[in-house]
Structure formats: C-alpha cells, structure tokens
Amino acid sequence: MERGLSAQDQQFRQEMREFFTTQIPQEIRAKAHTGEELTKDDIATTHRLLHAAGMAVPAWPVEWGGKDWSNRQRYLWFDELQLAGVPAPLAFNANMIGPVLATFASEEMKARFLPPTAALDIWWCQGFSEPEAGSDLASLRTTAVRDGDEYVVNGQKTWTTLGQYADWIFALVRTDPAAPKPQQGISMLLIEMTSPGVTVRPIQLIDGGHEVNEVFFDNVRVPADNLVGEENHGWDYAKFLLGNERVGVAPVGWIKRKLADVKAHAAQVAEGEGTLLDDPLLAARIAELECDLAALELTVLRVAANSHHGKPDPASSILKLRGSQIQQDVLELMVDVAGPASLAWEPGDDTPDWARRSAPVYLNFRKASIYGGSNEVQRSVISSGILGLKG
Amino acid sequence: MFDAKLWRALAEMGTLGLPFPEEAGGMGAGPVEVMIVASELGRAGVRSPYAETMVAGTLLGDDALLGSLCDGSALVVPALTEPGRAWSPLPVGVVLSGGAASGVRAPVPYAAAADHVVTTARAGDSTAILAVDAPVSSTLDLAGKAIRVLAEDGEATVRRAINLGILALGAEALGAMDTALALTVDYLKTRKQFGVPLARFQTLTQRAADMYTSVELTRSVVYFAAMSLAADPDDEVAIARLKVSAGKAGRHVGQEAVQLHGGIGVTAEYAVSHLLARLTAIEHTYGDARYHLARLARRVGDYGALDLMA
Numbered sequence: 252m253e254r255g256l257s258a259q260d261q262q263f264r265q266e267m268r269e270f271f272t273t274q275i276p277q278e279i280r281a282k283a284h285t286g287e288e289l290t291k292d293d294i295a296t297t298h299r300l301l302h303a304a305g306m307a308v309p310a311w312p313v314e315w316g317g318k319d320w321s322n323r324q325r326y327l328w329f330d331e332l333q334l335a336g337v338p339a340p341l342a343f344n345a346n347m348i349g350p351v352l353a354t355f356a357s358e359e360m361k362a363r364f365l366p367p368t369a370a371l372d373i374w375w376c377q378g379f380s381e382p383e384a385g386s387d388l389a390s391l392r393t394t395a396v397r398d399g400d401e402y403v404v405n406g407q408k409t410w411t412t413l414g415q416y417a418d419w420i421f422a423l424v425r426t427d428p429a430a431p432k433p434q435q436g437i438s439m440l441l442i443e444m445t446s447p448g449v450t451v452r453p454i455q456l457i458d459g460g461h462e463v464n465e466v467f468f469d470n471v472r473v474p475a476d477n478l479v480g481e482e483n484h485g486w487d488y489a490k491f492l493l494g495n496e497r498v499g500v501a502p503v504g505w506i507k508r509k510l511a512d513v514k515a516h517a518a519q520v521a522e523g524e525g526t527l528l529d530d531p532l533l534a535a536r537i538a539e540l541e542c543d544l545a546a547l548e549l550t551v552l553r554v555a556a557n558s559h560h561g562k563p564d565p566a567s568s569i570l571k572l573r574g575s576q577i578q579q580d581v582l583e584l585m586v587d588v589a590g591p592a593s594l595a596w597e598p599g600d601d602t603p604d605w606a607r608r609s610a611p612v613y614l615n616f617r618k619a620s621i622y623g624g625s626n627e628v629q630r631s632v633i634s635s636g637i638l639g640l641k642g
Numbered sequence: 643m644f645d646a647k648l649w650r651a652l653a654e655m656g657t658l659g660l661p662f663p664e665e666a667g668g669m670g671a672g673p674v675e676v677m678i679v680a681s682e683l684g685r686a687g688v689r690s691p692y693a694e695t696m697v698a699g700t701l702l703g704d705d706a707l708l709g710s711l712c713d714g715s716a717l718v719v720p721a722l723t724e725p726g727r728a729w730s731p732l733p734v735g736v737v738l739s740g741g742a743a744s745g746v747r748a749p750v751p752y753a754a755a756a757d758h759v760v761t762t763a764r765a766g767d768s769t770a771i772l773a774v775d776a777p778v779s780s781t782l783d784l785a786g787k788a789i790r791v792l793a794e795d796g797e798a799t800v801r802r803a804i805n806l807g808i809l810a811l812g813a814e815a816l817g818a819m820d821t822a823l824a825l826t827v828d829y830l831k832t833r834k835q836f837g838v839p840l841a842r843f844q845t846l847t848q849r850a851a852d853m854y855t856s857v858e859l860t861r862s863v864v865y866f867a868a869m870s871l872a873a874d875p876d877d878e879v880a881i882a883r884l885k886v887s888a889g890k891a892g893r894h895v896g897q898e899a900v901q902l903h904g905g906i907g908v909t910a911e912y913a914v915s916h917l918l919a920r921l922t923a924i925e926h927t928y929g930d931a932r933y934h935l936a937r938l939a940r941r942v943g944d945y946g947a948l949d950l951m952a
C-alpha cells in the first residue's frame with residue numbers, strides 16, 4: 252500500500268473518469284443521485300456500453316474479456332464508476348456466474364456461455380435461496396433427478412433479484428438426497444427461464460418496488476449438459492461465488508457519492524438563518540461517516556494488496572459487514588437531511604426528487620445487511636474462521 | 643511509573659531518536675518507523691513516555707538538548723495542557739512577555755522523572771516554544787521560572803510535534819487493541835461456564851467479531867496516517883481521522899475486552915484492565931475523538947466527495 256497514486260495510476264483514473272462521465276448517458280447517471288429505480292434498459296444500455304469499451308468484466312481472465320489490470324487499477328475503475336453514478340455491470344453476470352464458469356466449467360461450457368454473459372446477451376439471475384433455506388443455504392430442497400440425458404427439476408427458489416428480466420438462472424439443486432452431509436448432495440444447474448414448468452411471481456418490497464421474485468420449478472426438464480462442473484460439487488462453486496460477492500461488495504465509491512450528495516443537499520435546506528450544513532451536530536455526523544468510510548476504503552485497499560493467488564486476505568470478511576453498515580448509515584442521514592420533505596414519496600409536488608426518494612431508498616437498503624450473507628453470518632465467519640472461536 | 647532501565651534499553655536500540663536527524667543524534671528515520679515501534683510497545687503493554695518523547699523532540703528543533711533526548715541521558719517531556727481547560731494544541735493562559743513566562747501547565751506527564759520540560763506560551767500573536775531546564779512537579783507554575791526561549795514563532799512546529807505524538811499514540815492504541823482482542827479470544831476458548839467453553843455462546847463470539855472489525859479498520863487508518871505524515875508532516879486531516887477512529891475503536895475494544903472477561907477483567911492483576919486504562923488515557927491525550935471530530939466537521943462543507951488519494 253502506498254500513499255497517493257503513481258503518475259500512471261493518476262492518468263488511468265483520469266481516463267476512467269473521462270469515460271464514465273462522457274460515454275454513459277447523463278439521464279442514467281442522474282438516477283444514482285436521486286435514487287430513482289433503474290429500468291431494465293438502463294442496466295442493459297450501461298452494461299453494453301461498458302462491454303463495448305472492454306470495461307464490463309475487467310476481473311475475468313484476459314482470454315474471456317478480462318483486463319490485465321493491477322489491483323489498484325481495478326479499484327480505481329470501480330471507484331470512478333460509482334462516483335460517476337454509473338450502474339455497475341450486472342452483478343449476476345460479471346461477479347457471480349462469470350467467474351464460476353471461468354474457474355470450474357468445461358471448455359465447451361465456457362465457450363458457450365462466457366461471451367454472451369460478458370456481453371449481457373444472457374441476463375442471469377441467482378437461484379440459491381429458498382423459503383426454508385436462507386442463511387442455512389445448504390438445507391435447500393429443490394431437487395434435480397437425472398432422467399436419461401436430462402435432469403428433472405422440482406421445487407421453489409425465492410428472493411430472486413431481477414428474475415423478471417432474466418433469460419437464465421444459475422440454480423443450486425439437490426442431486427443426492429442421501430449424501431452424508433447436506434453440502435455434499437448439491438449441484439449447480441443452468442436453467443433457461445423459458446423452459447416449460449418455470450413460473451416467476453413478483454414480491455413487492457418495503458419501498459413498494461418490484462426487484463425480487465419467487466421462481467417455481469414444476470417438472471422442468473434441463474439438459475444434463477447444463478450441469479456446472481461436477482455433480483454434487485455445487486457447494487464448492489457456491490462458496491467460491493459467495494466469497495467473491497463479499498469482496499466485491501463494499502460500495503466505497505457509491506457511499507462517497509452519496510455523502511457528497513448529502514452535503515450538497517444539506518447546504519440547500521434552510522434552517523434558522525442558515526442551512527442544515529451549518530448545524531454542528533449534522534456536520535459532525537457527516538465528518539464521522541467520512542472517518543468510517545476512510546477506514547473502510549483503506550481496508551479495502553490493504554486487503555486487495557494482500558490477497559495472493561485468489562486467496563483473499565482474511566480481513567476481507569469485514570468488508571461486507573462494514574460496507575453494508577456504512578451504506579445504511581449514509582442513507583439514514585439522507586432521510587434526516589430531507590426531514591419533512593421525506594414524507595412525500597409520490598411525484599407531483601415541489602419536493603425535490605432526492606428528498607422524495609430518500610425514505611424509500613433508505614428502507615430498501617435495509618436489505619444490504621441481510622443478503623449476500625447477513626451481517627450475523629459475517630460475524631460468525633469472522634469468529635470461527637479467523638478468530639478460531641468454534642465453541 | 644517511569645522505568646529507567648526500560649528507557650535506557652529503548653535508547654540503546656535507537657528508538658528514542660528514530661525520527662530525528664542523524665546530526666542531532668537521531669536515526670534519521672521517519673513516522674513509519676515510529677509507528678512500528680509504538681505499536682509494539684502497545685502490544686507488549688509497555689507504559690513509557692514514548693509519544694511524549696516524539697513530541698518533545700520535535701519541539702526542541704535544533705536545540706542541543708535533542709542529543710541527550712535521543713541517547714536517553716535526559717528525559718524531556720512536553721507540558722501542553724492547562725488546568726481547567728479542555729485540550730488546546732496552542733497555549734491560551736500561558737504567556738511570554740518581556741522574556742518572562744507566566745501561567746500554569748498541569749498535569750505535566752512523567753513530571754517526577756523528567757529532567758527538562760518543553761512547553762509553549764502565547765507571545766503576542768505567535769506561539770513561543772520554551773524549555774525549563776530543571777525538574778518540575780506535575781503542576782508547573784511558570785511565574786518566576788528560569789526559561790529558555792527555543793522558538794519565538796513556533797506554531798507550525800507545535801502542530802507537527804502533536805501530529806507525530808498522535809501517530810505514536812494511535813499506533814500504541816492499535817497494539818494495545820491487538821493484545822486486548824487476543825487475550826479475549828483466548829479467554830473465550832478456555833474459560834468454561836455451564837459446562838462449556840464461553841466460545842459456545844454466540845452472543846459473545848459475535849461481539850468478538852465486532853472487536854476484530856474495529857481493530858482491523860484501525861490498523862488501516864494507522865498505516866495510512868504514518869504514510870501521510872511521511873509525505874507531509876503537517877497533514878492534520880489524516881491525523882484527526884486517526885484520532886477519531888482510534889478513539890472510538892479504543893473505547894469499543896477496551897470495554898468489550900473487559901466485559902467478555904467478566905470479573906477478572908476489572909482486576910489489576912490481569913492485563914486487560916491495564917489495556918483499557920491505557921486506551922482511556924490515550925483517548926484523552928492531545929484531543930479526544932470529540933475534539934478532532936469537531937475540527938473535521940467544521941470543514942466538511944469545503945469539499946465534495948472524500949478523496950484519500952489526492
């Protein structure tokens with residue numbers, strides 16, 4: 252870890268900033284400031300623009316479209332992307348199934364799926380959680396029974412984010428119910444959402460939005476070729492995927508952007524003779540969050556610098572934990588800055604968009620400490636995996 | 643409280659003069675090395691005026707006394723607090739006028755062992771740095787005291803000195819937190835209640851995980867503050883953020899270490915109580931988290947997004 256940036260990295264950062272702020276449409280980026288919901292088109296347009304510039308999947312192996320960037324450059328790419336309000340490349344493609352396939356799939360499967368996954372010609376969704384299998388994911392019950400050169404899938408997934416737009420789902424299914432440990436009987440299957448027997452039903456969230464779904468499988472026939480890696484090894488692939496999710500998830504640049512917006516908004520909200528930003532208590536909360544954020548960012552950088560050969564530094568477990576907490580803190584602060592204006596959710600009056608969206612976004616992001624391994628689960632990972640507290 | 647033997651050993655290893663110029667008897671190293679030494683002192687639970695020495699040495703500037711500070715033959719301590727006044731890096735009630743000083747400094751750290759004291763005084767619009775070359779008591783009334791003026795206009799030096807002192811304290815706090823966490827983890831594994839090790843109780847292990855999180859985040863901030871001072875000894879923002887982070891983490895980790903030990907945690911016999919006491923003292927030296935947060939808060943409107951790499 253070095254203080255500051257080398258001249259080369261400074262130039263890299265400038266190029267990224269230039270690209271994101273000039274090549275990604277302003278209407279899409281503006282939604283990051285107001286917390287407006289992104290449409291399918293917003294996400295797809297951005298992903299494809301990034302892909303065309305070779306910037307959608309920089310962390311992938313170079314032969315599949317990745318970039319030979321340093322850790323620091325990859326960090327700057329993501330930081331600048333978020334600072335500019337650019338929606339990230341679709342996580343299910345770029346951070347989840349892509350790396351799994353690149354690492355574990357047959358050459359044939361890589362060639363078939365990785366190019367359209369990078370280009371978002373396939374929109375993926377993640378079929379892990381089930382109604383009875385949340386934190387205890389290994390207890391999942393959706394079954395896949397081999398029948399000739401097909402699997403027959405029955406069961407239900409839930410919380411499937413953006414499943415309503417998805418072309419394919421990567422699903423964890425139980426292929427060996429008799430395995431001595433529940434983890435040993437799980438496989439990963441790639442299933443087309445248009446297959447007969449797949450039904451998607453929306454779940455409305457706390458903010459009234461529709462981003463998650465239930466997905467039902469009723470005798471869905473899946474070609475056996477769509478098995479990832481080996482049968483009954485799905486748990487290893489899932490753990491790999493969740494590990495990547497944890498490292499990639501600290502939204503440092505996003506929080507920076509929001510904190511800067513909090514300040515700008517606070518300077519516009521009148522209080523007494525001045526503005527809210529003049530209130531020392533509010534300023535102290537901002538300053539404290541900046542201290543917390545600085546500590547998080549420095550830890551992200553330290554951890555990235557210390558990971559070798561894909562083995563993350565153990566301290567990476569704290570990134571999801573603190574990243575979600577600080578993300579939630581800044582959104583809470585945004586509602587507080589909006590104050591009475593946060594009560595107006597619907598458009599149509601003089602309430603500015605950022606204030607109108609502040610409460611729904613704050614409420615929506617309570618999810619951040621629940622998904623991707625809840626914060627309680629992260630603490631268990633730290634206490635047993637790092638501190639050796641196994642009771 | 644002051645361990646002369648230990649101090650000689652630290653001097654022999656060259657740690658006392660670490661950041662000071664070789665011509666003055668120092669080692670010509672920098673803040674990163676100070677950070678490493680201080681964090682080891684904290685980890686080992688060694689109580690010593692190490693941070694005070696970093697401050698005093700910086701305040702001495704090119705004074706000949708610096709050589710004796712570096713070789714350990716003289717203990718020089720800074721006297722920077724005023725009785726009845728919250729922390730202020732610059733003097734308020736201590737005044738230099740017509741070659742004579744007035745005002746009171748208290749408490750003076752390690753006064754009983756100190757051979758010399760360096761302090762500051764208001765001299766018109768500027769801040770003077772003074773030396774008292776005689777033993778003093780913990781309350782130092784400067785009226786009528788023989789003083790030497792080391793600098794007439796020393797404000798920048800004072801701020802630099804405090805920056806380095808805070809870095810040393812923050813690093814010491816990090817080391818102390820490392821040990822507090824290690825002792826706690828060990829205790830949870832070995833202490834049995836209800837027929838099982840305490841580590842069986844998730845309410846405790848989840849809290850140990852939070853302690854770990856606080857410690858690792860502080861480590862990043864300490865390293866960065868050291869690199870920041872190496873690049874710019876006047877970087878007060880990185881130092882203020884360090885003092886805030888280390889202050890909050892020190893309270894969290896210190897208090898939880900005691901709590902998770904139960905009754906033995908509040909005994910003088912056992913190390914965690916000393917670590918919490920030391921972390922508490924560090925938090926209240928050279929400005930606490932509140933003081934530094936207030937300074938940071940006053941400037942949040944001056945810039946947009948946080949940029950650590952600028």
Ligand SMILES: Cc1cc2nc3c(=O)[nH]c(=O)nc-3n(C[C@H](O)[C@H](O)[C@H](O)COP(=O)(O)OP(=O)(O)OC[C@H]3O[C@@H](n4cnc5c(N)ncnc54)[C@H](O)[C@@H]3O)c2cc1C
Pocket residue numbers: 376377378379380384385386387409410411412413463618621622623624625626627628631844
């Ligand atoms: C908005 C949103 C989007 C999501 N998107 C997807 C998706 O696209 N694909 C997908 O597969 N899943 C998705 N998830 C599911 C997510 O991964 C699960 O919600 C998560 O794993 C937690 O499971 P659960 O909701 O069943 O809670 P539970 O596991 O029932 O947990 C309830 C509470 O108990 C705590 N708890 C549970 N076990 C322990 C334990 N051992 N020790 C201590 N505390 C414990 C939890 O932390 C939580 O506080 C999404 C969830 C949300 C909210």
